[in-house]
Amino acid sequence: MQVAIIGGKLQGVEAAYLAKKAGWDVVLFDRREKAQGAHLADVFHCMDVLRSREEFVAKLQGADLILPAVEDVEVLTALAEVGQRTQIPCVLDLAAYKVSSSKQRSNQLFAAMGIPTPRPWPDCHFPMLLKPSDRSGSEGVQVIPDQEELERVLHQEPRDNWILEEYIEGPSYSIEVIGFSGKYQVFQITELEMDAQYDCKRVLAPVRLDLGLKGELKEIALKLARELSLQGIMDVEVILHAGKLKVLEIDARLPSQTPTAVFHSTGLNMVEYLGEAFVQGKMPGPGLKQAIQKGAGRPVILEHFLVTPEKIEACGEHILGEAGPLHLLTDFFGADEVLTDYAGGKKEWVLSLMTWGSSFVEVWDKRAQVLKRIQRELQIPKVLDPYPLSQCPVNAKITRY
Template identity: 40%
Template structure:
């Protein structure tokens, strides 16, 4: 099996890693010679899909399917047009993505289908969260506490979404749906930095059963109402008023699939591919007892900082290493000769207590060995 992954950014890293774990051959396509995922593959095609359509078609002539890993509208539109003319499966739901890629359209979908969500302004009182309708993840997200701040932020944004600021733990769940079969997957816990970017994902078999069941029901309902053909992730917050859906994304996510893979053995890339080609016979969704922490760090100016995923988006020369200062796996541009570097650390253990012990021991080892002076793990409450 050979797959073409279009896009070498954060989604591309995730798909490349899991595709290789599944034993697939990978062709990575990106217009940027320094795309973060490029160093992780042995075969790649530097190609601007929008401007070099012929080169792209020649490059993918020996692949079995195409896996979009980009949110570039022009590239996706070109890919959709091209693939309507060639006999290659494309693992992407264009219709569902049009809804999920717009926070405004998503909120309207939630209203029409009675999906629990946060209150919108002006029903919501301060503090509120402001975010652009079309941006992905934490990009352009602001918290404002009064009318003056609200006015200032609104002057810089077009078509913003304004919602109540909810307090409570955040969780994510993926759902895969192919030809009417709907498979809600594992629940992960999300931790955020001070700019609302996810810095840490935690998997544990200790998630309460009622929460797992409710999230599975919600994402199944959404997948069915969207007539989903592919993968979607769902982010929620459990507030004092109950579960509220924050957003959906009908494209392959980053961070959570690798976390789930190490926690349960379930490979979402492999599952999607085999469901698409009709070879997937059984889905084992029984939670493993393993615990996983997946988080990002930056070492700079004698300081170790736990950061949101954005630090990996512009990285180059990334490599994968085992047993990195005690971490089970690492994706990093670490240079033992010194200098600034970043890393995604993956810790796997038999219990939540043990995985946090490993994590703390690794961070301490990095801090001491590099003779650093400061440690920071900022949160949205800082």
């Protein structure tokens, strides 16, 4: 199978990485010459698919699937039209995406369905969280600590373009759902850890979560997919606060980070399932369900680091989006796999570190050894790591979650 991936940033990296794991040929399109996913593809075309529409269509010859990895509605609309024109299946549910890409429309959907979410302003107390309605993930998110700051923000921000809600703390979780025409299947739940800017810096799988809460989260995802009449893939992010799950956001497109963690934990490749569904009409069926129910999966940690001559620091995935083209390497300073823009002599570089094993104790120890080796061999003074081995957040007696 040959897949044409449009967009080479974080989603494009995810798509290209998993497509290659499926054994596919990858053709990547991005208007930036140094797109992060450029070196993960078999063929890379540096071009603007909107401005060079006919050239783009010509370069799609031989493609079996179009996989958008962008969040620009104008580009997505054009890709849907190109898919219809060329009869190449396009992994895109534009109607569902338009709902999920607006936090205002998403919140209206949650309210209508009775899905629990953080309480909105003015029915909540300080501190509060400000979230721009039309930006992705953690972009533009900020905490409003008091009335003075709220008044300043209300004066500066367009009131019709933001969400203001209670700020709550607790572990965050994510789940993906794939399907069509009322037939849907959820994947493994992952846990998300955030940096100071509320950007995900670490994904863990499987999760430490009560079976009842797991079932509740899966049902929320399925309920939302049915309500949206989802045609493809969507992820749901929640926070566990005071023993209750509250939905933070949904995204009706291929997410980044979590599909890779799920792949290494369970062996299930979401991009491969999407390809089979859109190209072959093969729906995720009993085989997938049985594979998910068969076991919790092996422990996996996927996390991101910024490496400078002064420090190694765990950071949100935005640092990957600020890097140059990434390379996939194995046995990198002892790691299982990494995505990195490292090159000999480079002073500042990023590292997406993937580690797995038979138990979380083994995995935390392995990743600690990788960081120590990088620190030692590159003579870096310190590692800003919230989880030194002595404080590993996993009970040493637990071997499986």
